[in-house]
Amino acid sequence: MENIYKRKVNKSLIPTCNIMGVNIAAINMEWLVSYLNENLEDIKGDYICVSNVHTTVTSYEDAFYCAIQNGGLMAIPDGGPLSTVGQKRGHKNMERTTGPSLMGEIFKISAEKGYRHYFYGSKEETLEILKQKLEEKYQGIQIAGMYSPPFRPLTEDEDKEVVERINETKPDFVWIGLGAPKQEKWMAAHQGKIDGLMLGVGAGFDYYAENIKRAPIWMQKSNLEWLYRLMQDPKRLFKRYLNTNTKFIWNAMIRGK
Template identity: 30%
Template sequence: MSKRINLMGCPVDDFDMQGTVLEAEKYILNRRQCQHVVVNVAKYVAMQNDPELKKIISSCDIINADGMPLVWASRLLGTPLPCRVAGVDLFQELVGVCAAKGYKPYFFGAREWVVEKMVDEFKKRHPGLNVAGFRNGYFDKSEEGQIAEDIQKSGADMMFVGFSSPMKENFLNRWMPVMQVPFCMGVGGSFDIIAGKTLRAPVWMQEMGMEWFYRILQEPARMWKRYAKTNPVFIWMVLRELVKKNMQTTK
């Protein structure tokens, strides 16, 4: 049985991979809607200046920690998470579940050639996969309503959104009532990884919490500024919480 912890003001579920998959499938079987989100260092920092994003994330039905720094922080602060559940790994696991059990996924995001190549890759891995539909992530805001209706008509059981944050969280929060897809998950740049546009960090770097460094190596012009800003702020947040915790225990 999972429990939800409070990690520096944001709820996080202590599911492992298997527990997350089982919980996601409950929503499909019961035809109830679930907005899933993974939180990482960048998202924690973004929430500090974006109250709406924090509100949406806190209201999500399943919240996983994507990244070892969050797991380490949870242990330092006395509310240990068992492990990370990386979004890209969960994404692939759930597509495999779709193929095995006949659920229909819908893929929304990235450039047209990326999403097409990703769908082809998944069909190669899972010949029985029944894709409800897919669409690139380039559209005008005025088109959102029609896109949501088209997704609803597709009969999808799971939906994976390949936008950046906070766009994906905002889109799902706004349009899930129209789309009526039981399980919706934002997967960020995972489409690029499956399509082969970008590479995943080696396992040893994943386990050491160094995926951010591997991303800088691949996209230095875009990524170094992001991590130069977010990593120090996250460390400061953890230290601040540690000081508060120590002050409370000494009273």
Template identity: 25%
Template sequence: MNKPFSSIEILGIPFANTTRDQFVNQLQKRINHHENTFVVTANPEIVMYAQKEPNYQKLILTADYISPDGIGIVRASHTLKTPLSERIPGYDIFMDLLNWASQNQKKVYFLGAKPQVIQQLKLKLTKDFPGLKLVGAHDGYFKSETEIVATIEKQQPDIIFVATGFPNQEKFIASNRHLTKGLWMGVGGSFDVFVGAVKRAPKWWQTHHLEWFYRLVTDPRRLKRQLIIPQFMWKIHQLKK
């Protein structure tokens, strides 16, 4: 199945140039057609890491789709005069797919986060998405992939969400995506947000594209990570010259 939308390249990373609804719709089609699919949700931090780590960049370029997760990516596209349609946050894709999976009795596997978060996740999924077929869930603190990989191969989930953070989640997906004909997607801290262990920015902050600032205010430990954004934008402005 051909890609129904174009892509726009930013620092060597091709981002899907489409709307959230169209993007999610395409993923649903591929799941229904049993097409193996690898999705990366990339923000400026991931793009900058890929700049420093050629092997990681090579790896994420094997993805079928890379979504612009982060207002910095969208702003960069406008600066470069190749504007993306809109930001497509990974958490929103995650929630859209959970809802759809519940409505269509799809099989889903979850990997990542702390043990207590995974326990809360299983309870909340049962309550909020009763139609979803939970075929496995494992925390991100494992020494061996053997049991996890064996379960995924046996259960053949339609969707595998991996929330172990970059670059580990993408490495895990790239190594194991051949095991199923389903969709594999790295979702960072989405499990924590879903169960309420980490609070997502309120709607006003989201609407005004200030989620990054909200996260910084509520968790000052993120300062070092957030400093990547001005570095990213500086690099973009250098390209513009």
């Protein structure tokens, strides 16, 4: 991936902390928003992974997916445990930078900056509500386009049409809401083909469409958002959390991987 896509910025200037093989950006939200504002024109076509315990453990066990996590512009610490490990390893300014929070920070300045947004993923109904909610909350926001892809894989011709459709709208930010690991694989496959900066934000669409609620601020700050999500969707998340959290604690926190 790295030898095919010609990056215009020096990726080595982004501080990182290697956690279980993934180079997690050792940054905070202020640094990230400033970086995106200053370098946007030069990082279009690239992608950002929003990484957490689940994606990091998956990367540790899957070399291909790990290469995707490391092959983009950066992998930001969405999960609180990642920033906690980073701080313990000497990256004192490393803080949790969640996908939904980043979306909000960018949306707030979009009218002033003239940023154009494209949303790829989720259901048609969710996208319609999302558009309405964003235009109500962020006056002057430019939503360049939205697309809900079918659940089946796209044919080569269909994929070319999607790329053309996105690029015709001249987006600055292309938000991908397919869920991990699908969204990261999609971004990597389209690196250098999409004219905007791609960011895989998982459930971010549902948060801003208000289909699901985010944890209270105190839980977010205490790294307990995972618990709030578990209470919202215990059947789906309990087994995953039990499996990945245990592996993360053993490998990252105890073994120092």
